[in-house]
Amino acid sequence: xxxxxxxxxxxxxxxxxxxxxxxxxxxxxxxxxxxxxxxxxxxxxxxxxxxxxxxxxxxxxxxxxxxxxxxxxxxxxxxxxxxxxxxxxxxxxxxxxxxxxxxxxxxxxxxxxxxxxxxxxxxxxxxxxxxxxxxxxxxxxxxxxxxxxxxxxxxxxxxxxxxxxxxxxxxxxxxxxxxxxxxxxxxxxxxxxxxxxxxxxxxxxxxxxxxxxxxxxxxxxxxxxxxxxxxxxxxxxxxxxxxxxxxxxxxxxxxxxxxxxxxxxxxxxxxxxxxxxxxxxxxxxxxxxxxxxxxxx
Numbered sequence: 001x002x003x004x005x006x007x008x009x010x011x012x013x014x015x016x017x018x019x020x021x022x023x024x025x026x027x028x029x030x031x032x033x034x035x036x037x038x039x040x041x042x043x044x045x046x047x048x049x050x051x052x053x054x055x056x057x058x059x060x061x062x063x064x065x066x067x068x069x070x071x072x073x074x075x076x077x078x079x080x081x082x083x084x085x086x087x088x089x090x091x092x093x094x095x096x097x098x099x100x101x102x103x104x105x106x107x108x109x110x111x112x113x114x115x116x117x118x119x120x121x122x123x124x125x126x127x128x129x130x131x132x133x134x135x136x137x138x139x140x141x142x143x144x145x146x147x148x149x150x151x152x153x154x155x156x157x158x159x160x161x162x163x164x165x166x167x168x169x170x171x172x173x174x175x176x177x178x179x180x181x182x183x184x185x186x187x188x189x190x191x192x193x194x195x196x197x198x199x200x201x202x203x204x205x206x207x208x209x210x211x212x213x214x215x216x217x218x219x220x221x222x223x224x225x226x227x228x229x230x231x232x233x234x235x236x237x238x239x240x241x242x243x244x245x246x247x248x249x250x251x252x253x254x255x256x257x258x259x260x261x262x263x264x265x266x267x268x269x270x271x272x273x274x275x276x277x278x279x280x281x282x283x284x285x286x287x288x289x290x291x292x293x294x295x296x297x
Contacts, residue, residue, distance in 0.1 A: 006043045007113045009105075015112035046113040048150045051106055058099055059157045065092065066164055081175075083182060089175030096165050103158050107151060114142045180265040181220075188219050189257055207281065214277045218270050222258045 009015050022028055044050060069092065081089075118137040143151075165172065192215050199207045266274075 006045055007109060007116055009108050009112045013112075013115060015115060017116055043113065045109040046117065048106065048110050048147055048154070052150050052154070055103055055106070055154055055157065059161065062096060062099060062161070063164065066096075066168075070168070083178075086175045086178045086182075089172060090179035093165070093172040093176060096161065100158060100161060100165075103154055107154060110147075110151070114138055118142060174263050177263045177265045178261075181262050182259060184218055184266055185220060185259050188215050189221075189259075210277050210281060214274055217273050217277075218266055220260055220262070222260055 005018065007015050007017055019033075022033060069089075115138045118134060119141045192211055196208060196211050196215070199211065
């Protein structure tokens with residue numbers, strides 16, 4: 001078994017070793033946690049050379065996708081992008097940011113691992129001067145030439161990818177805002193619509209009011225024409241709906257719902273309000289006694 005999280009970076013050159021806390025616990029049993037005492041166990045955090053082939057492969061694959069889109073975008077620059085193309089760019093930007101974060105974290109974890117494992121505590125470490133300070137033994141004399149070259153290579157990959165993505169900053173920004181807007185409006189105008197119908201039939205007024213508040217916080221009706229007074233208002237008035245209204249007809253209406261073409265995401269206030277109200281429905285400690293509101297939806 002390999003140690004994958006032997007060191008947890010905190011801030012700057014501060015870090016913690018989770019296994020040290022496990023050893024100090026009153027119920028610690030060495031026989032149940034042999035990995036805590038096995039100092040010879042290899043750690044992915046302290047071996048950057050093992051991660052380097054995977055990082056190279058990820059970089060080559062993403063750069064190839066980025067170059068292919070750049071060439072296609074130069075040809076079709078005058079054409080307006082479809083929602084599917086916006087979604088593709090959105091996922092590409094997300095993948096690029098995840099790769100940058102992952103590679104940067106690999107460098108940070110190696111640095112923190114070295115600080116907790118000075119040169120004299122590691123087998124096969126490079127020689128160091130006897131009068132070297134403890135910090136020098138953890139940094140200056142604690143890296144092999146292969147590790148130094150690997151760090152330089154990964155840092156160059158990070159900076160190169162960041163530069164390539166920065167050139168498409170405006171394109172990615174437009175795709176992120178457009179895709180976020182469409183996904184939010186799909187959730188608000190279609191998915192919540194079905195939830196409101198369900199809780200209205202069950203006469204769950206509290207849950208219904210929260211769902212309507214979520215919808216009203218972020219909804220952007222097509223051409224400003226509100227559609228709030230449909231199923232839930234008819235049920236609230238005691239009108240008898242067609243049995244097929246919630247099935248074939250309702251789904252066909254949902255499929256034909258049109259959204260405005262906007263390149264703008266929700267504000268921070270809207271996101272905060274929506275998240276807070278949705279959490280009040282899903283959390284187990286909703287403050288409404290033992291019964292939670294999750295069962296209503």
